[in-house]
Amino acid sequence: MFYRVAQSILLLVGALLAGSAVAANTGDVKTGKLVYERYCLSCHGAQGNGQGEAAEYMSIKPRDYRQGTYKWRSTPSGSLPLDSDLEHTLLNGLYGTYMPTWRALDERSRRDVIAYIKTFSPRFGTEKPQDPIIIPPDPGYSVASVARGDAVYKKYNCAQCHGAGGQGDGPSAHELKDDWGNGLVPYDLTKGHVKCGDKSTDIYRVFMSGLAGTPMPTFADSLSPVDAWDLVHFIQSLSPLYAKNMASGETGGAR
Amino acid sequence: MVNAMSAGGRLHGRVARVGIAIVALTALVAMRPVRAYEVATVTNGGSIEGVVTLSGSAPATTPIKVTKNQDYCGQAIPDPVYTVDGSGGLANVIVFLKDITKGKAAPTEPLALVNSKCMFSPRAQGAMVSEQVKISSEDTVLHNTHPQNADTNATIFNVALPFKGFSVTKPLPSMPMMIKVKCDAHEWMHAWIMELDHPYYATTGADGHFTIKDVPPGTYTLAVWHEAAGANTAPVTVAAGQTTKSKITLAAK
Numbered sequence A: 001m002f003y004r005v006a007q008s009i010l011l012l013v014g015a016l017l018a019g020s021a022v023a024a025n026t027g028d029v030k031t032g033k034l035v036y037e038r039y040c041l042s043c044h045g046a047q048g049n050g051q052g053e054a055a056e057y058m059s060i061k062p063r064d065y066r067q068g069t070y071k072w073r074s075t076p077s078g079s080l081p082l083d084s085d086l087e088h089t090l091l092n093g094l095y096g097t098y099m100p101t102w103r104a105l106d107e108r109s110r111r112d113v114i115a116y117i118k119t120f121s122p123r124f125g126t127e128k129p130q131d132p133i134i135i136p137p138d139p140g141y142s143v144a145s146v147a148r149g150d151a152v153y154k155k156y157n158c159a160q161c162h163g164a165g166g167q168g169d170g171p172s173a174h175e176l177k178d179d180w181g182n183g184l185v186p187y188d189l190t191k192g193h194v195k196c197g198d199k200s201t202d203i204y205r206v207f208m209s210g211l212a213g214t215p216m217p218t219f220a221d222s223l224s225p226v227d228a229w230d231l232v233h234f235i236q237s238l239s240p241l242y243a244k245n246m247a248s249g250e251t252g253g254a255r
Numbered sequence B: 001m002v003n004a005m006s007a008g009g010r011l012h013g014r015v016a017r018v019g020i021a022i023v024a025l026t027a028l029v030a031m032r033p034v035r036a037y038e039v040a041t042v043t044n045g046g047s048i049e050g051v052v053t054l055s056g057s058a059p060a061t062t063p064i065k066v067t068k069n070q071d072y073c074g075q076a077i078p079d080p081v082y083t084v085d086g087s088g089g090l091a092n093v094i095v096f097l098k099d100i101t102k103g104k105a106a107p108t109e110p111l112a113l114v115n116s117k118c119m120f121s122p123r124a125q126g127a128m129v130s131e132q133v134k135i136s137s138e139d140t141v142l143h144n145t146h147p148q149n150a151d152t153n154a155t156i157f158n159v160a161l162p163f164k165g166f167s168v169t170k171p172l173p174s175m176p177m178m179i180k181v182k183c184d185a186h187e188w189m190h191a192w193i194m195e196l197d198h199p200y201y202a203t204t205g206a207d208g209h210f211t212i213k214d215v216p217p218g219t220y221t222l223a224v225w226h227e228a229a230g231a232n233t234a235p236v237t238v239a240a241g242q243t244t245k246s247k248i249t250l251a252a253k
Helices: A002-025 A029-039 A053-057 A083-092 A107-118 A143-155 A200-209 A225-238 A240-247 B004-031
Strands: B046-055 B094-098 B111-116 B119-121 B124-128 B132-137 B143-149 B159-161 B167-171 B177-182 B190-196 B201-203 B209-215 B218-226 B230-238 B243-251
Touching: A029 A107, A083 A107, A143 A225, A200 A225, A225 A240, B046 B218, B046 B230, B094 B124, B094 B190, B094 B209, B111 B143, B111 B190, B119 B190, B124 B201, B132 B159, B159 B167, B201 B209, B218 B243, B230 B243
Parallel strands: B046 B243, B111 B132, B124 B190
Antiparallel strands: B046 B209, B094 B201, B094 B218, B111 B119, B132 B167, B143 B159, B143 B177, B177 B190, B218 B230
């Protein structure tokens, strides 16, 4: 009898712990649906297909969630994102698009809405995200690194899309389409902010993860970490914002 | 933390959770393909040798106009969609067996997809699920190889081939699907990979001919697929150690 009672208590505690662990790590789909309907639906649509009422007025279309394809990921090309990647986009928004920051949402609501957004793609039920890309520490911005990065930019033919001067006007800049057939242009690297974050690690990550759903491929298989950091510094040198930041000794814009 | 009042409720919850787990497990088992492909030694296999021909004359095609990197890619590239020889043999047709559930093992060599002279080669090929594909570039201009699920357009991966001589090997998805490959940097570049759950497939050569080997004796449906001329099927019976001849036609569209 004692053992049976002890066993029951253990099982109960175990179930309780398991229950709370699940609750802490993944959001609640039902509550997430309410958050989604209140804040996300007008752009991303009731079906999660990126065709909400406001979408037709936007030149950069809201994300269609049904393919599980996300630009901002810590994971390799082709992989699903981690929940923390989706939360990063919620917190930071996407510069240059209509996606604002959702810092006003509390943590609980963010997790719930992420859980709900994931239900639009069956991939989250059948695939696991791959391990995140490892980003070694930034060796630091220097004039020498920028010069080496200029050579990397040329060697890796970045100019094919982004243009010789980084203004997004390379030979392949026109007629580019995303996975949904919408036209898009390569990023003008001389403008200032970068869509996926201004930190040097954000720029490094984009080289390695690519931007899923867009023509920007992964260079993880061809670009060494040393060359990638030089390229980051070269890209930073193109931006007026960064030139200012570098002069004042900062290594990246905090956003 | 744990009080007696809610202990019963939690126990009830636990029973419910176990119940849900069983239901979920049953659903998973039920969802598995009824007849997954099984690898077995094929000792008495036969071959299927055949030809796919285009009925009627091939539609006139205009050369692809090269819109970028003309100094390297040239001004125009012949359109390879309808590559037909003198006797009507149609190239780049994927030929495969339907309803085969047991037979030879997957190929051990990765399939190849070469970026050459601003085109993909081969234009079309079969593959087994999860097979590796070696992607390489012989060109000095940047290419990117961007396979997508042809039904949903979902990106499978998108890898840069920044310079001549670079190659990378990547796995294909674990589910059968038709894959359309594109190079975003050169929008005219396309290739097709048909992923199947078995290794009984071939692609027709320049003369429209194909061979499928080591087929266990039996009756199957032979299917063909071409990017423009569409699909067709024909029944085929394979006898032990014999070569079966087959001829299938596709109509130009």
